[in-house]
Amino acid sequence: MTEMTVGAVDKQALALRFGHAAQHYDRYARFQQDVGQHLLSLIPDGKHEVVLDLGCGTGFFLQSLQPLSEQLLALDLASGMLHQARQRHEQALFLCGDAEQLPLAAASLDVVFSSLAIQWCHSYTDLLAELYRVIRPGGYLVFATLCQGSLDELRRAWACLDSFDHVNYFVPEPQLRTWSEQQGFRCVHWESRKHGLQYQNLRDLLMGLKGIGASQVSGVRQGGLGGRERLRRLECAYEQQRDLSGFLPLSYEVCYGVLVR
Ligand SMILES: C[S@@+](CC[C@H](N)C(=O)[O-])C[C@H]1O[C@@H](n2cnc3c(N)ncnc32)[C@H](O)[C@@H]1O
Structure with missing residues (x-):
């Protein structure tokens, strides 16, 4: 398979969007917190010298990462996110x-921890090459990312309205493993989990995505939500998927990996 990741994400716009979401992000980030907590449990035991939280967002996991590291680094594309993170854990x-272009020397990191951030990168193969460069031999990449199957209910609802891409493309999880191994990483843990969220109505669901800054779509943005009538049609389409317990479902396929460099 040729690489087909999120392609043309405009990183400047992405940074602004996440930056704007930073102040209220934690209120909407229950799912992200659950994923990150599980990911923390996968970090190999012991104290590590230099640990990087890659795409640290509001720094929710920094306090837990601190005792595992001699030196803790936190990096994010969005300065607004870093501002929040700094206040939380100085x-x-x-x-x-x-x-994808880390301001770090080769072989300078012992552990890279990254929860639900790398799915926003342009190219997984470029990202993995960059991580292979900065992680020292024997160091770890511990990540969680979204894979194919995520947000499919929303994708299906939009598909009833038009043929534009309203929801990001996510790679198949086996492909990600192949790319990781091709890069030279050795896999010590690999796991895929489906997380199902439930919402009372479409408004809450869309607010949830917007609240964490994740409403941007890769590629050329075509036919956004665009007015009340489209929203009403989207609502009708999504209603077809209301589940037996009376909620609108939204699924995330999360791939958790622990790789050794
Ligand atoms: C969904 S948030 C997750 C934040 C945090 N890891 C958490 O789980 O709460 C995604 C984060 O990744 C950051 N991000 C996206 N693309 C990035 C990139 N290319 N380099 C660094 N950070 C990036 C965003 O700015 C945002 O803070």
Whole structure:
């Protein structure tokens, strides 16, 4: 398979969007917190020298990462997110930067921890090459990312209205593993979990996505939500998927990996 990741995400716009979401992000981020907590449990035991939280967002996991590391770095594309993170945990060293072009020396990290951030990168193969460069031999990449199957209910609802891409593309999980191993990482843990969220109505569901800054779609943005009538039609389409317990479902397929460099 040729690489087909999120392609043309405009990183400047992405950083602004996440930056704007930063102040209220934690209120909407229950799912992200659950994923990150599980990911923390996968970090190999012991104290590690230099640990990076890649795409640290509001820094929710920094306090838990601190005792595992001699030196803790926290990097994010969005300065607004870093501002929140700094207020929460000032002991870390904060860096504003791009995961695909890290402002870090080769072999300078012992552990890269990254929860639900790398799905926003342009190219997984470029990202994995960059991470392979900065992680020291024997160091770890511990990540959680979204894979194919995520947000499918929303994708299906939109497909009833038009043929534009309203929901990001997510890679198939086996493909991600192949790319990781092709890059030279050795896999010590690999797991895929479906997380099902439930909402009372479409408004809450869309607010939930907007609240964490995740409403941006990759590629050329075509036919956004666009007015009341479209929203009403989307609502009708989504209603077809209301589940037996009376909620609108939204699924996330999360891939958790622990790789050794
Ligand atoms: C869904 S939030 C997750 C934040 C945090 N890890 C958590 O789980 O709460 C995604 C974060 O990744 C950051 N991000 C997206 N693309 C990035 C990139 N190319 N480099 C660094 N950070 C990035 C965003 O700015 C945002 O803070």
